[in-house]
Amino acid sequence: MRTFIESVKRTPYQSLATFLILFFTLFLALFFFSLTSFFHSELNYVESRPQVTVYFATTTKESQINSIKNALIESQKTIQVKYVSQDQALKIYRDLNRNDPQLLEMVSADILPPSLEIYAKKPEYLSEIATFLQKQVGVDEVSFQKNIVHKLLALTTALRYLSTGIFAFLLFTSIVVLITTTAFKIALKKDEIELLELLGATKLYIRKPFLLEGMYWGFLSGGAAFFVFYACFLSIYPLLTNYLKGTPTLSFFGLSNLGLFVWPPSIGFVALSCGLIVLFGMIIGLIGNYIATSKYIK
Secondary structure, three states: OHHHHHHHHHOHHHHHHHHHHHHHHHHHHHHHHHHHHHHHHHHHHHHHOOOEEEEEOOOOOHHHHHHHHHHHHHOOOEEEEEEEOHHHHHHHHHHHOOOOHHHHHHOOHHHOOOEEEEEEOOHHHHHHHHHHHHOOOOEEEEEEOHHHHHHHHHHHHHHHHHHHHHHHHHHHHHHHHHHHHHHHHHHHOHHHHHHHHHOOOOHHHHHHHHHHHHHHHHHHHHHHHHHHHHHHHHHHHHHHHHHOOOOOOEEOOOOHHHOOEEEOOOHHHHHHHHHHHHHHHHHHHHHHHHHHHHHHOO
């Protein structure tokens, strides 16, 4: 640590440039990581709901409905196909309107349509399934979340490509800055390094302070990026809560059993974000300085 502090004092402007580029890179990495995780979890949630619901005429026989159900299963495009009979539809209706006795008196099982709730394996299959159902005899209405799923899928994909492109550029810039600043520091210590080589010091011993310095910068930049990001997040959290009212609890890649929730962010998810961004910053610092020392310390 003493060597690190001395290095900062010797080259304050180069050190500031290293910190700022790493901070900016890691801040944006954390931003896109959180945003992509949110939309991915939202997409998973939507995909876990019945994506296609087909309502049949009340005169449609159960055997005919089962025949359509089996055809959907055999198509290998569905995860699950659930049959909802008229009696089950009445039970659902009563549960939804249990606080309104007048509505309950007006409805019987005979007037409610039987239906199939269909879960597709991929969002791309939704249109194909809907088209197939619309051609079947006895089908009264086909309802599916085409727009919602397709928009979320397109947004998540675009965000993933955008974040990858921006992050790759910033990562390249960070490594170039690290190499440049480390090369400058190596030049300042040229006489000291030559003396160590004459005394028989190994390359690892000479390179070690530079490698540690890169990791220190990554640690400091990652920590700063984390605190600034979540300070900004907490300042707009009331607005986000109001805007996302009605959004269910979203787990991080289905890891709800580990207490990892993207929305609202759980302590586990925040801690994971902190650990990942700090670790990633240290890896970037290590790689950048490793390349520089490999090139300039022979």
